[in-house]
Amino acid sequence: MTGQAKLPRGFRAAGYTCGIKVSGKSDLSLFVADGPSSAAGVFTTNRVCGAPVVVSRRRVPSGSARAVIINSGNSNAATGDPGIADAERMTAELALSIGCRPEDVLVCSTGVIGVPLPMPLLLSGIPQAAAKLASDDQSLLDAATAMMTTDTVPKLTSVDLSLSGGSVRIAGVCKGAAMIAPNMATMLGVVLTDALLTPAQCTELLRAGVEDTFNCISVDGHMSTSDTVLLLASGASGVNPGADDLAELAAGIRQVCQHLATSIIRDAEGADHFITVDVAGIVTRSAARQMARAIADSALVKTAITGGDPNWGRIVSAAGYSGVGFDPAYLSLRINGTEVYRAGTPAIFDAAVVSRGLKSDREVHLELTLHGGPESGSCSARFWTSDLTAEYVRLNSEYTT
Amino acid sequence: MTGQAKLPRGFRAAGYTCGIKVSGKSDLSLFVADGPSSAAGVFTTNRVCGAPVVVSRRRVPSGSARAVIINSGNSNAATGDPGIADAERMTAELALSIGCRPEDVLVCSTGVIGVPLPMPLLLSGIPQAAAKLASDDQSLLDAATAMMTTDTVPKLTSVDLSLSGGSVRIAGVCKGAAMIAPNMATMLGVVLTDALLTPAQCTELLRAGVEDTFNCISVDGHMSTSDTVLLLASGASGVNPGADDLAELAAGIRQVCQHLATSIIRDAEGADHFITVDVAGIVTRSAARQMARAIADSALVKTAITGGDPNWGRIVSAAGYSGVGFDPAYLSLRINGTEVYRAGTPAIFDAAVVSRGLKSDREVHLELTLHGGPESGSCSARFWTSDLTAEYVRLNSEYTT
Numbered sequence: 001m002t003g004q005a006k007l008p009r010g011f012r013a014a015g016y017t018c019g020i021k022v023s024g025k026s027d028l029s030l031f032v033a034d035g036p037s038s039a040a041g042v043f044t045t046n047r048v049c050g051a052p053v054v055v056s057r058r059r060v061p062s063g064s065a066r067a068v069i070i071n072s073g074n075s076n077a078a079t080g081d082p083g084i085a086d087a088e089r090m091t092a093e094l095a096l097s098i099g100c101r102p103e104d105v106l107v108c109s110t111g112v113i114g115v116p117l118p119m120p121l122l123l124s125g126i127p128q129a130a131a132k133l134a135s136d137d138q139s140l141l142d143a144a145t146a147m148m149t150t151d152t153v154p155k156l157t158s159v160d161l162s163l164s165g166g167s168v169r170i171a172g173v174c175k176g177a178a179m180i181a182p183n184m185a186t187m188l189g190v191v192l193t194d195a196l197l198t199p200a201q202c203t204e205l206l207r208a209g210v211e212d213t214f215n216c217i218s219v220d221g222h223m224s225t226s227d228t229v230l231l232l233a234s235g236a237s238g239v240n241p242g243a244d245d246l247a248e249l250a251a252g253i254r255q256v257c258q259h260l261a262t263s264i265i266r267d268a269e270g271a272d273h274f275i276t277v278d279v280a281g282i283v284t285r286s287a288a289r290q291m292a293r294a295i296a297d298s299a300l301v302k303t304a305i306t307g308g309d310p311n312w313g314r315i316v317s318a319a320g321y322s323g324v325g326f327d328p329a330y331l332s333l334r335i336n337g338t339e340v341y342r343a344g345t346p347a348i349f350d351a352a353v354v355s356r357g358l359k360s361d362r363e364v365h366l367e368l369t370l371h372g373g374p375e376s377g378s379c380s381a382r383f384w385t386s387d388l389t390a391e392y393v394r395l396n397s398e399y400t401t
Numbered sequence: 402m403t404g405q406a407k408l409p410r411g412f413r414a415a416g417y418t419c420g421i422k423v424s425g426k427s428d429l430s431l432f433v434a435d436g437p438s439s440a441a442g443v444f445t446t447n448r449v450c451g452a453p454v455v456v457s458r459r460r461v462p463s464g465s466a467r468a469v470i471i472n473s474g475n476s477n478a479a480t481g482d483p484g485i486a487d488a489e490r491m492t493a494e495l496a497l498s499i500g501c502r503p504e505d506v507l508v509c510s511t512g513v514i515g516v517p518l519p520m521p522l523l524l525s526g527i528p529q530a531a532a533k534l535a536s537d538d539q540s541l542l543d544a545a546t547a548m549m550t551t552d553t554v555p556k557l558t559s560v561d562l563s564l565s566g567g568s569v570r571i572a573g574v575c576k577g578a579a580m581i582a583p584n585m586a587t588m589l590g591v592v593l594t595d596a597l598l599t600p601a602q603c604t605e606l607l608r609a610g611v612e613d614t615f616n617c618i619s620v621d622g623h624m625s626t627s628d629t630v631l632l633l634a635s636g637a638s639g640v641n642p643g644a645d646d647l648a649e650l651a652a653g654i655r656q657v658c659q660h661l662a663t664s665i666i667r668d669a670e671g672a673d674h675f676i677t678v679d680v681a682g683i684v685t686r687s688a689a690r691q692m693a694r695a696i697a698d699s700a701l702v703k704t705a706i707t708g709g710d711p712n713w714g715r716i717v718s719a720a721g722y723s724g725v726g727f728d729p730a731y732l733s734l735r736i737n738g739t740e741v742y743r744a745g746t747p748a749i750f751d752a753a754v755v756s757r758g759l760k761s762d763r764e765v766h767l768e769l770t771l772h773g774g775p776e777s778g779s780c781s782a783r784f785w786t787s788d789l790t791a792e793y794v795r796l797n798s799e800y801t802t
Binding site: 045046047048049077078079080113114224225299300303304306307309312313316317319320321324325326327328331341344345346388389390392393394396397 | 446447448450478479514515625626700704705707708713714720721722725728729732742745747789790794795798
């Protein structure tokens with residue numbers, strides 16, 4: 001879907017080059033609704049968070065927003081009170097250009113940390129970016145592109161839904177959790193829809209949408225200080241969804257979020273493999289997720305996959321230390337469909353065949369299933385991750401000061 | 402201290418080559434007390450654990466043991482019920498050789514997983530190893546050497562203490578948590594003392610000894626299925642420690658455990674740096690440890706140190722997602738003594754100087770201190786870890802099936 005995304009009605013977008021990045025690439029994204037929109041947001045739970053997170057988190061509870069302004073190249077994090085003033089000033093400048101209150105503008109930043117924003121560049125760039133705002137799909141692509149830091153491709157998608165009241169569109173853009181010093185990993189996402197939604201519906205739909213998608217990806221387990229996903233609903237379709245429509249809308253938002261979240265993993269730094277971890281037969285969904293995450297975060301599991309090694313011991317032992325109770329005598333594991341471990345003992349399989357598959361395919365599927373025992377249940381969870389390569393280490397150990 | 406360790410009175414040791422390892426290196430270690438000894442053990446909490454862990458964990462509560470038998474080259478893990486029978490048979494064979502009950506022998510294994518032990522080699526080797534048992538220091542070194550898997554040096558140490566009742570000795574050996582496919586990481590440690598101790602005292606001293614040492618090291622956060630530390634007290638010194646002596650003994654055991662635990666980190670696979678993480682000003686000790694561990698486990702912190710990059714953002718943000726509450730406005734960070742972050746904002750420092758230090762020194766000291774705020778306290782914790790290098794990835798992604 002990437003590159004083919006369409007902007008929902010009632011929104012304009014723009015990408016612009018203020019000159020923040022040494023590379024000269026675009027660095028300012030605007031998403032602007034034609035009128036007041038319902039809004040919701042989810043933010044990093046890191047105790048150390050960037051100034052834009054502080055500002056946006058304060059504004060989201062109003063349930064309404066007109067615009068989102070995002071700069072890349074500087075995360076405005078660890079910048080103290082002056083950083084908060086700068087974030088507020090960005091929103092005020094855009095508010096001036098589009099004619100709304102500063103409080104109606106949400107703000108995100110991604111890039112180098114601990115360095116004050118180059119405000120003269122931003123303050124002269126914002127009105128010029130606002131002058132470029134347009135409701136065409138190219139503008140959405142431009143905005144997605146201007147959010148990129150170490151991403152190699154812009155990440156965006158959209159879906160059209162036919163609801164009982166009419167058709168609505170959901171579009172989403174994001175930038176990846178790839179990290180390269182001295183940038184912080186930042187996952188930023190913006191989801192736009194022209195459905196007519198209350199703020200409470202926005203909050204519910206966004207939480208449900210990120211739960212099994214953005215919250216189920218991991219590159220290296222390092223939670224950023226700036227992670228933010230925002231949802232704005234313009235209502236410009238005039239479609240006021242009923243109960244059935246809401247379920248369909250929820251599925252659509254989830255689909256958009258899943259596309260964006262997995263595109264981050266596919267673009268992970270230095271990664272050779274896209275790994276899907278499925279855990280089933282667990283007593284609660286959160287326990288299943290906890291186990292899937294322990295596997296996805298294991299450096300030894302990741303390096304085994306890098307090397308094309310069907311090393312089930314590393315996967316099973318990661319489940320074993322996940323903190324989730326189970327009896328190994330009921331545990332089985334499949335790697336790309338081949339059972340390699342069954343009922344607590346090694347299964348008989350052709351390791352060379354499984355290894356060849358791991359080496360030739362970019363996609364890897366790990367399925368861990370608890371088939372019984374006193375601590376088993378009917379819950380499952382899916383997590384996505386990438387492998388760990390020497391290239392990842394090289395990228396992340398490059399000296400930058 | 403390595404290589405200079407002295408065996409306490411009342412013990413004999415031996416290292417032997419049964420032929421389990423393709424390399425032909427020694428693979429069987431024996432530690433035998435002259436008579437019944439008080440014993441204690443701590444084991445992996447991994448739900449998936451090796452057969453020897455099952456057997457030893459069942460026997461330790463008796464509080465008494467005569468011997469420890471350890472083989473390297475095969476971990477006897479994921480081997481089902483036959484593996485448990487094999488572990489029991491190893492202990493029975495040694496019991497026959499030294500004249501005790503099988504139940505008085507503890508057992509550990511480390512090496513390849515999912516493969517049955519080569520019992521014929523072991524059963525013929527055990528009596529021959531027992532015939533080599535001797536009470537000299539060379540035998541202790543031989544036993545420490547026969548435990549090694551990917552360790553590059555044997556790990557052993559001893560201390561002599563002058564207690565009010567006389568002198569006692571504590572000796573310890575261990576093998577490292579280095580991992581190489583298809584071996585499981587296994588940390589095995591044996592601590593021997595000639596002090597006269599009750600089983601309850603052994604348990605208390607061992608728990609206290611491992612708490613801030615073996616439980617505060619991390620190479621890659623992957624908990625093994627076989628981790629075991631055992632303490633045997635022969636009483637051969639005749640010294641029955643009083644309350645003051647017990648405190649001194651506890652300090653001695655902690656010192657031995659710390660030497661062994663840090664020697665594992667110094668010998669970590671592919672590591673260029675030995676990293677000490679100190680966290681202070683936290684409300685509880687366990688919270689301080691949780692924060693120190695989050696920093697020690699972060700791949701981004703490790704790769705920054707690999708690259709000689711004083712990237713304080715990665716360290717502070719790892720603290721931020723550790724789950725421990727704090728106000729960043731009161732947080733400061735020193736890297737090798739230089740303050741790089743203060744009160745939530747970057748400190749002014751010469752990054753090139755700090756970087757040169759990181760590049761030239763093998764030792765790295767990270768000190769994170771909370772200086773106030775509603776969630777601060779007076780507790781601290783120390784964690785040791787290694788950095789993450791391309792060599793680590795290479796070693797752990799090598800294909801082995």
